[in-house]
Amino acid sequence: MRNRSTTVLTRRHFLGGSALAAGALAAPSVLAQTVEMEPDVSTTVQRNISSFRALDWQPYFADLDNGAILVDTTSRALHFWSHDRSVYKLYPTSVPLTEDLTRRGRTSVVRKVEGPDWRPTPAMKKRNPEWPDYVPPGPDNPLGTHALYLSWTYYRIHGTHDTRKIGRRSSNGCIGLYNEHIAELFGLAKVGTQVLLI
Known part of the structure; x- marks a missing residue:
């Protein structure tokens, strides 16, 4: 049940984001206003994503032979x-x-x-x-x-x-x-x- 709820929420955000992006192409000021009204979620999600980020290979390997x-x-x-x-x-x-x-x-x-x-x-x-x-x-x-x-x-x-x-x-x-x-x-x-x- 949790996964279904998450999927629905994701689709809503996706559809809402698509509509927002389409509106933004027509009227950039709408996008700016919407972004300002969005809640600041950086403090709630930062802990979950801060360590899970792309890295460069060079500090860890001398070369990429064989991957x-x-x-x-x-x-x-x-x-x-x-x-x-x-x-x-x-x-x-x-x-x-x-x-x-x-x-x-x-x-x-x-x-x-x-x-x-x-x-x-x-x-x-x-x-x-x-x-x-x-x-x-x-x-x-x-x-x-x-x-x-x-x-x-x-x-x-x-x-x-x-x-x-x-x-x-x-x-x-x-x-x-x-x-x-x-x-x-x-x-x-x-x-x-x-x-x-x-």
Whole structure:
């Protein structure tokens, strides 16, 4: 129900904005007056968007050979740059639940799997003995539709069928994306793409 309400609100703003833009073309003074009457929302939304912003690759990577992925665990964002600088993507992510599950540093994509299966790590089974030993590909799989395996054992950038996890501390160490975002990133990243988690 919440999503439907949000969609309706967004459509109303879109339609209202389109009508406003059309009116502004005819009478620029209408636009100026309307903008002045809009409430100042910068203080309410700044906290939500201030960390989720486009970044330049150069402070983080010496080059873009094979492309580059930067995961910012603080802002819960994944940045991707293609090797020729023609593509830049910014995705919201889930990040590890706790600091002790969070790994930072440089790694790379060593394998790409569409329709991954999943086995909990020994540490996960110890914390959650009720979890199954194996989950095949499909809607119950916690890795979603695609996975980029990193050179660090057990660490992946993957999708999730549980969209509530995105934007939160909700993983056991991996970086999660919406399935449609990991599918796009899967097509852009290569085996050998450099990855930095900060």
